[in-house]
Amino acid sequence: MSLQLNTLFVTTDGAYLRKDHETVVVRVEETTRIQVPLQHLASVVCFGRVGVSPELMSALAEAGVHVAFFSPTGRSLARVEGVPGGNVVLRRGQFRCADDAARTLELARAMVAGKVYNARQFLLHARRDAAEVRRQGLADAAEQLASSLRALGRAGTLDAVRGVEGNAAREYFAAFPLLVKREEEAFRFGGRSRRPPKDRINALLSFGYALLAQDCAGAAAGVGLDAAVGYLHEERPGRLSLALDLMEELRAAVVDRLVLSLVNRGQVGPGDFVEDAAGGWRMSDAARKTFLVAYQEAKQVEVQHEFLGQQVPWGRVPHLQALLLARVIRGDLEVYPPFRVR
Incomplete structure (x- = not known):
């Protein structure tokens, strides 16, 4: 896991992301690896078998933070975001x-x-x-x-x-x-x-x-x-x-x-x-x-x-x-x- 340029990269198979108050918590085998304030994020990028709780997904969408899922080889699988903005x-x-x-x-x-x-x-x-x-x-x-x-x-x-x-x-x-x-x-x-x-x-x-x-x-x-x-x-x-x-x-x-x-x-x-x-x-x-x-x-x-x-x-x-x-x-x-x- 790493946080760079307002993007949280999750690369460990089996990681699970959940919301704790106004932060994103990444846990692997019941151990917290990183905890990041929601307000510091612009995007979350997950590689491999990574889970995200429904509560966190909702909070990220509401905050305008998109979540992208990739296979272990880097193939794009899905991108989740809230209601589109723009003109x-x-x-x-x-x-x-x-x-x-x-x-x-x-x-x-x-x-x-x-x-x-x-x-x-x-x-x-x-x-x-x-x-x-x-x-x-x-x-x-x-x-x-x-x-x-x-x-x-x-x-x-x-x-x-x-x-x-x-x-x-x-x-x-x-x-x-x-x-x-x-x-x-x-x-x-x-x-x-x-x-x-x-x-x-x-x-x-x-x-x-x-x-x-x-x-x-x-x-x-x-x-x-x-x-x-x-x-x-x-x-x-x-x-x-x-x-x-x-x-x-x-x-x-x-x-x-x-x-x-x-x-x-x-x-x-x-x-x-x-x-x-x-x-x-x-x-x-x-x-x-x-x-x-x-x-x-x-x-x-x-x-x-x-x-x-x-x-x-x-x-x-x-x-x-x-x-x-x-x-x-x-x-x-x-x-x-x-x-x-x-």
Whole structure:
């Protein structure tokens, strides 16, 4: 268990959360592990088999604190919150925009452009410090992503934009092994895999993307948008499509960078993962705690926001992008400016 940036993370299987006066108590095997005042919380995030009392669930909803549940591997299971706030006029504008093919195409193209641009920048930055034998491969992958950016300008349908995004993701992850400096077989990356992750690095990526999606969902809700109604990702029951949209341009810069740092610096080892009977991998409780601490620290690092011309902490970027999207929907901005890394 840990409390960071007004978020209570519960990572221990069998933990049970209950209300004690105006505090949240986390107990494991009849032992109190942590007790946090309700007023200090913005969200509660639970991984694995974690229980929450009905009384506490009600109190959290009334206080505007959402509770998110994830599987041990980081797959989103549920998000519980009270009556949605925000401006109904903004949400109606969001829905109308999602029904407008031209506006949806414009927004989706901008979001994919941000994703591909940042992935390319990430590879180019990594190339500077890479061993000589890896530099050409990284340069070639960066050029492929540059071609994807050019192809976006010719993508005249939403399906075409999604096709460019898919091709760019494949080119990017094909080069990902060049970024892993650990030589052990245990950290061999065999391409992106989900549900379940087929290797240790995929387990880290899935966990990090789940956290980032949760942050983006909270950012969307915080400005009054509906996190389930997006533009790039298709709407499906239970899918937070807008949260997935917002996180695309941040994947490489936030999660991928963090995963490679943890692996390359030896902060996680082969023994920090468990393989299940189906061949999927998940992180140990200790590894999840290590990741969570590093993730929260990374969110406090300041970065230049190109459009705003200001230095802001990484943790604020999803909220700023949600605000910019809301301004586009209202008509205050003509074009959505994706976040771009220098």
